[in-house]
Amino acid sequence: MRTxxxxxxxxxPAYAPQRLxxxxxxxxxxxxxxxxxxxxILQYQVASLRASTSEPFDLLVFDNGSCPEVVxxxxxxxxxxxxxxLILSGHNMGKAGAWNWIFAAMPNELIxxxxxxxxxxxxxxxxxxxxxxxxxxxxxxxxQPSFYDVMKGEGTAHQALYSDNRYQAGDYHPDTDIxxxxxxxxxxxxxxxxxxxxAALPALTHRQSGVQAVLGASxxxxxxxxxxxxQLVPLPATRGLLRAETMSLDYKIDQLGYLHLSTTRPYVFHxxxxxxxxxxxxVAAMTGKAAVGTQARSQTSxxxxxxxxxxxxxxxxxxxxxxxxxxxxxxxxxRALYAEILDK
Amino acid sequence: MRIGQNPAKSIDxxxxxxxVSAAIVTYIPFLSGYYTHSLEVLKACLNSLLENTGTPYDLLVFDNASCPEVxxxxxxxxxxxxxxxxxxSDKNVGKGGAWNFxxxxxxGEFIAYAxxxxxxxxxxxxxxxxxxxxYPLAGMVTARPMRTxxxxxxxxxxWAHHQTGVSAEQGVFIPWxxxxxxxxxxxxxxxxxxxxxxxxxxxxxTHQGVTALIGAxxxxxxxxxxxxxxxxxxxxxxxxGQVRTLDEQINQSGYLRLTTCEPLVIHMGxxxxxEGIPQPAPGAVRKRLVDAVPIRKSLLWLYDAIFxxxxx
Numbered sequence: 001m002r003t004x005x006x007x008x009x010x011x012x013p014a015y016a017p018q019r020l021x022x023x024x025x026x027x028x029x030x031x032x033x034x035x036x037x038x039x040x041i042l043q044y045q046v047a048s049l050r051a052s053t054s055e056p057f058d059l060l061v062f063d064n065g066s067c068p069e070v071v072x073x074x075x076x077x078x079x080x081x082x083x084x085x086l087i088l089s090g091h092n093m094g095k096a097g098a099w100n101w102i103f104a105a106m107p108n109e110l111i112x113x114x115x116x117x118x119x120x121x122x123x124x125x126x127x128x129x130x131x132x133x134x135x136x137x138x139x140x141x142x143x144q145p146s147f148y149d150v151m152k153g154e155g156t157a158h159q160a161l162y163s164d165n166r167y168q169a170g171d172y173h174p175d176t177d178i179x180x181x182x183x184x185x186x187x188x189x190x191x192x193x194x195x196x197x198x199a200a201l202p203a204l205t206h207r208q209s210g211v212q213a214v215l216g217a218s219x220x221x222x223x224x225x226x227x228x229x230x231q232l233v234p235l236p237a238t239r240g241l242l243r244a245e246t247m248s249l250d251y252k253i254d255q256l257g258y259l260h261l262s263t264t265r266p267y268v269f270h271x272x273x274x275x276x277x278x279x280x281x282x283v284a285a286m287t288g289k290a291a292v293g294t295q296a297r298s299q300t301s302x303x304x305x306x307x308x309x310x311x312x313x314x315x316x317x318x319x320x321x322x323x324x325x326x327x328x329x330x331x332x333x334x335r336a337l338y339a340e341i342l343d344k
Numbered sequence: 345m346r347i348g349q350n351p352a353k354s355i356d357x358x359x360x361x362x363x364v365s366a367a368i369v370t371y372i373p374f375l376s377g378y379y380t381h382s383l384e385v386l387k388a389c390l391n392s393l394l395e396n397t398g399t400p401y402d403l404l405v406f407d408n409a410s411c412p413e414v415x416x417x418x419x420x421x422x423x424x425x426x427x428x429x430x431x432x433s434d435k436n437v438g439k440g441g442a443w444n445f446x447x448x449x450x451x452g453e454f455i456a457y458a459x460x461x462x463x464x465x466x467x468x469x470x471x472x473x474x475x476x477x478x479y480p481l482a483g484m485v486t487a488r489p490m491r492t493x494x495x496x497x498x499x500x501x502x503w504a505h506h507q508t509g510v511s512a513e514q515g516v517f518i519p520w521x522x523x524x525x526x527x528x529x530x531x532x533x534x535x536x537x538x539x540x541x542x543x544x545x546x547x548x549x550t551h552q553g554v555t556a557l558i559g560a561x562x563x564x565x566x567x568x569x570x571x572x573x574x575x576x577x578x579x580x581x582x583x584x585g586q587v588r589t590l591d592e593q594i595n596q597s598g599y600l601r602l603t604t605c606e607p608l609v610i611h612m613g614x615x616x617x618x619e620g621i622p623q624p625a626p627g628a629v630r631k632r633l634v635d636a637v638p639i640r641k642s643l644l645w646l647y648d649a650i651f652x653x654x655x656x
Contacts, residue, residue: 270346
């Protein structure tokens, strides 16, 4: 039976989610072989997100059935308030299955998705937002130029813009260093790399703002508005990582008339499953001397400014001795208020 | 860069979700005062669910920023595969926020929701599903008979009176002991419970051979995901206390609010003592100083103030 009044019913405000939510899917079934460095890479990713994202955000990590060591690290990051929402699935439900959860449930107005091996650089959010603002029809905006037409010519949503005077279609020739990095990130063969150096990328420019975007976006990382995300689910999910299933996301986006776009500069980098000196240098430069993955986020979510007295009381309440006294006082009051029931 | 092929690409089958997602929201910020026994209550809740649910289901637990002890317990239960999906929230997003998450993300065709202080008995899910299937317009089915304000079931009554093939009877169909057990579990006095019981009647419906009572409550209910999604997102800015919105919306939208005829779940509250509810006999409570209204009010204010300081 209920004894006393539930304190949660009285006045405390519920947490209001940030405008931006970032979601990562983690699947590290063991920590050898292909996945030897994956946990470390994930921690670099989280540190890069904290260091390079210019506004407060909620971080959701969806663990898709990883091994106990990884789950334990994720729980520790959650305890340190580095991860805001941690979803632990008892089994791998596939990438599309995890997307179904993320796109259906994340409460944030803007949702950024990334695989768990993506390094974020300063400016990624601003550049992605610029594209979203210049192209209101954007359904998926990647922060790295897309070198592939994931739809293989079957996409049609962008065609409407070819006859729209506000936009200009054209070719975009990325600098060699951008291509170098992309080739490195995906571990492309020489033959494949040669194609990237030769071909121009299809692009659209918003005349008024001058914002240019590359047509196409990758599943590795992208941002999308919540109202688009909600229309995409449920996606078919029967395999761990089946291209046909992840591609169903692209088809839905295109069928709904939304665009796949990406930025012209690489604001994210695919770290993959290996660590090299170049990566370590970039991570260190971005995150400074602080230990990677251990910087607790600042608490930026309280909309109401507390009074000086309240702030003083809260600070006081954090001291262990005061806390002990408060707990004693609280328990004493609880017993006094509900003694006749508790004593029965 | 990527070296080698991601082994995840070779996973050629992933388990498909069950038809039913059972979902529980937990919020136990500390283990003293009001919450002294809440972890034991939560354990009883999950154990009874696991022991008494015959139909296949996936269990989703949304922890709304509980204390480390509770999170550890849940993480262990997840590791033991007793919980299929565990969502740990670093902040309390309110019951509305948790519901928004659950009802959008839970993959089942049916979602069986319960607060974390509910004990389940054999047949609770099977009977709830039987009613949901026999009454396609059922919006909420609670596995315990109860009486709710008429304003919450006007649509159910209207449907019963106009739908062919439905038998609707009014009378006393909830035994006093069943009624008393639930009402007293909410902290109501015996006298008040008796007064309410004597002053009201129940409605019993039969459709397609399945009998149900009119009622339903938000502490435990089973619902079709497609129906509950019509009401999302819930706008609730407090951790608790705004959940009646759902009862109202279900009724206003013309959906039925029903209960099983038998008590198949019970509200434990924050104590494990459910059966033989401890209540003071009339006149037995000493008139104590803390019962004086101004003193009690002041103490309650202080009690809440400490909770806020301690919790925030």
